[in-house]
Amino acid sequence: MSYKRFMRKSIYCCFIVLFMSCAPTKIVVPLQEGQVQIGATLGRPKVNSGSIPLMGIYAAKGFSKSTTAYGAAQLSSALFGTIQLDAGVVKGLRPSSGILPGLSYSYGGNLFVSSRDYATRIYPETGFNVFWQQGAHILNLSVNTWVDPTWFLTEYNRGQIMAPSLGAGYRLRYKWIEFQTEYKIVNPTREIMIPQAYVPSTFGLGGRGLYWGIALNF
Numbered sequence: 001m002s003y004k005r006f007m008r009k010s011i012y013c014c015f016i017v018l019f020m021s022c023a024p025t026k027i028v029v030p031l032q033e034g035q036v037q038i039g040a041t042l043g044r045p046k047v048n049s050g051s052i053p054l055m056g057i058y059a060a061k062g063f064s065k066s067t068t069a070y071g072a073a074q075l076s077s078a079l080f081g082t083i084q085l086d087a088g089v090v091k092g093l094r095p096s097s098g099i100l101p102g103l104s105y106s107y108g109g110n111l112f113v114s115s116r117d118y119a120t121r122i123y124p125e126t127g128f129n130v131f132w133q134q135g136a137h138i139l140n141l142s143v144n145t146w147v148d149p150t151w152f153l154t155e156y157n158r159g160q161i162m163a164p165s166l167g168a169g170y171r172l173r174y175k176w177i178e179f180q181t182e183y184k185i186v187n188p189t190r191e192i193m194i195p196q197a198y199v200p201s202t203f204g205l206g207g208r209g210l211y212w213g214i215a216l217n218f
Contacts, residue, residue: 023041023043023054023056023058023072023074023211023213024041024043024167024169024180024181024182024184024211024212024213025127025129025140025142025144025167025169025182026039026041026058026060026070026072026090026213027060027068027070027090027104027106028090028104028129028131028138028140028142028169028171029092029095029096029102029104029131029133029138029173030062030065030066030067030068030090030091030092030104031060031061031062031068031217032062032065033062033063033064033065034061034062035061035062035217035218036059036060036061036062036217036218037059037060037061037178037215037216037217037218038057038058038059038060038215038216038218039057039058039059039060039178039213039214039215039216040055040056040057040058040213040214040215041055041056041057041058041211041212041213042054042055042211042212042213043055043056043209043210043211053076054074054076055074055075055076056072056073056074056075056076057072057073057075058070058071058072058073059071059072060090065092066091066092066093067089067090067091067092068089068090069087069088069089069090070087070088070089070090070108071085071086071087072085072086072087073085074086077112078115081114081115081116082112082113082114082115083111083112083113083114083115084110084111084112085110085111086108086109086110086111086125087108087109088106088107088108088109088125089106089107089108090104090105090106091104091105091106092104093105095133096131096132096133096134099132101130101131101132102130102131102132102133103128103129103130103131104128104129104131105126105127105128105129106125106126106127106128106129106144107124107125107126107127108124108125108126109122109123109124109125110122110123110124110125110146121150122149123146123147123148123149124146124147124149125144125145125146125147126144126145126147127142127143127144127145128142128143128144129141129142130142136172136173136174137170137171137172138170138171138172138173139169139170140167140168140169140170140171140182141167141168142166142167142168142169142182143164143165143166143167144164144165144167145162145163145164145165146162146163146164147161147162147163148161148162148163163187164187164188165184165185165186165187165188166184166185166188167182167183167184167185167211168182168183169181169182169183169211170182171213173217175217176216176217176218177214177215177216177217178213178214178215178216178217179212179213179214180212180213180214180215181210181211181212181213182210182211182212183208183209183210183211184208184209184210184211185207185208186207186208186209187207
C-alpha cells in the first residue's frame with residue numbers, strides 16, 4: 001500500500017471515530033405519544049488547539065408515552081465525501097420522580113456510504129440514559145457505544161469492536177422549543193491518534209468536546 005493511500009485511510013478512520021459522537025444525545029426523555037420533534041445539532045470535538053464543527057439534523061416522533069423513534073443525517077460528513085445517516089428507537093423504563101432519576105435506553109444503527117466508491121459500512125449502536133426532570137429542566141448522564149462488525153479488518157490492529165462515549169448534559173424543554181448542551185468524552189477506552197494532528201484527551205485516553213442542539217416540538 002502506498003504512503004498516500006495509507007494516510008488517506010488512516011485519516012478517514014480517525015474521523016469516523018470523531019463522527020461516532022458528533023451530536024448530543026438526541027432523545028433522553030421519550031416524547032409524548034403523537035409528538036414530533038425536528039432539530040439541528042452542532043458538535044465541537046477538540047482537535048489541536050481548536051475544534052471541528054460537526055453539524056446534523058434529525059426528526060423524532062413519539063409512538064407511545066415510552067417509545068420514540070428518530071432519524072438523522074450528519075451534514076458535515078459530506079465534506080469528507082461520506083453520506084452518514086442514522087436511525088433508532090428510545091425506550092423509557094421509568095420517569096423521573098423527585099430525586100429518583102428516570103431511565104431510558106436506545107438502540108439503532110448508523111450508515112456510512114462513500115461518495116467516491118460507494119463503499120458502505122453499518123454500525124449498530126446502543127445507549128443508556130439516567131435523567132432528572134423538574135418541569136422544563138432536564139439533566140442527564142448518558143453512555144453510548146457503537147459496534148464495528150469490521151474491526152478485525154483494520155490495519156495494524158488499530159480497530160476496536162466497541163467505541164463508547166460518555167456524556168453529561170442539560171436541556172430546556174419549554175412548550176414548543178428545546179435547547180440542549182452536552183459535554184462528551186469520546187472513545188475513552190483508547191488513545192485517539194490522527195496523523196499530523198493532536199486530539200486533546202481526558203486522562204490520556206479518548207477525545208472530548210462540547211455539543212449543542214435546538215429543536216422544535218409539534
